[in-house]
Amino acid sequence: MASRIPTRALTAGSRALFARPPAPSTPIAFSRAFHQTKTQRDRSNLLREFSLKDxxxxxxxxxxGVGLTQAEALLEAGAVVHALDRLPVPAKDSDFSRVAQRATSELGSRMTYHRVDVRDQKALGEIVGGIAEKEGRIDGLIAAAGIQQETPALEYTAEDSDKMLGVNVTGVFMTAQAVAREMIKRKQKGSLVLIGSMSGTVANRGLICPAYNASKAGVLQLARNLAAEWGEHGIRVNSLSPGYIVTAMTDSLFEAIPERRTAWPDANMLKRLSYPEEYRGAAVFLLSDASSFMTGADLRVDGGHCAW
Known part of the structure; x- marks a missing residue:
């Protein structure tokens, strides 16, 4: 028998709930429509702790690379992104431009590019300060700028070592410092993510990069110390340590040293290399409220490489 709910018996909220679609003509159909509509209504609240909206x-x-891939994930989670890099302004047909265009046309957000060398403390401070002034806030940082050089220890020059540590440790430090200063100035909480590497925990068998590995160990220790200092301000600091990633750089490396194409995957428990997209979720997790009680920690995503 058909059933209807008297309009006068509904509250204003209930009338809005059942306005679309029209109330079905049977109790079973009505129940299904109720739960479907309620699900649609509540969907914006599902896993809201992962949201980076605004x-x-x-x-x-x-x-x-990985930095741009993570930037796109943050945009999808609702964040406004400011990308720093030492490269010239990205070309219109570049991956960066594609992501920036998607941010405005599809995601209702925006991504802005700033050219800077992270070793230039003064310029870095001015750019980060300008971002904070324009936006009225800074909520998070991913410090992903880094370089790599494979050279035997006996052949390493002091200049090369200084450059490696200057970008990978001092540059990360100064970037975190610039962002934290703006947060503390505004009495604002936030989350900083320093990109380390599994190479900061172990020495890579068959990969000759002593300065790089030392620099990534420095990043992990830096994150712990900054977390200890800035925790009282509500600023969380963690590191993210990827394993081997398939990039243009590793592809060219495999061309030069083909045996690594099989040796590297065999060194972890999943028997494969990772892809930049596999670190999207980690970035969102560490910057969002989903990790609100996590600081001074290293999130290692290495396929089990270091767990043997």
Whole structure:
């Protein structure tokens, strides 16, 4: 028998709930429509702790590679992104431009590019300060700028070592410092993510990069110390340590040293290399309220490489 709910018995909220679609003509159909509509109504609240809506995030090394991939994930989660890199302004047909265009046309957000060398403390401070002034806040940082050089220890020059540590440790430090200063100035909480590496925990068998590995160990220790200092301000600092990633750089490396194509995957428990997209979720997790009680920690995503 058909049933109807008297309009006068509904509250204003209930009338809005059942306005679309029209109330079905049977109790079973009505129940299904109720739960379907309620699900649609509540969907914006599902896993809301992962939302970065309207948060302002700075990403160094954000013009390409893993940094750009993570930037796109943050945009999808609702963040406004400011990418820092030492490269010239990305070309209109670049991956960066594609992501920036998607941010405005599809995601209702925006991504802005700033050219800077993270070793230039003065310029870095001015750019980050300008971002904070324009946006009125900075909520997060991914410090992903870094370089790599494979050279035997006996052949390493002091100049090369200084450059490696200057970008990978001092540059990360100064970027975190610039962002934290703006947060503390505004009495604002936030989350900083320093990109380390599994190479900061172990020595890579068959990969000759002593200065790089030392620099990434420095990043992990830096994150712990900054977390200890800035925790009282509500600023969380963690590191993210990827394993081997398939990039243009590793592809060219495999061309030069083909045996690594099989040796590297065999060194972890999943027997494969990772892809930049596999670190999207980690970035959102560490910057969002989903990790609100996590600081001074290293999130290692290495396929089990270091767990043997």
């Amino acid at each position: 948060r302002v995030v700075v990403i160094s090394g954000g013009a390409r």
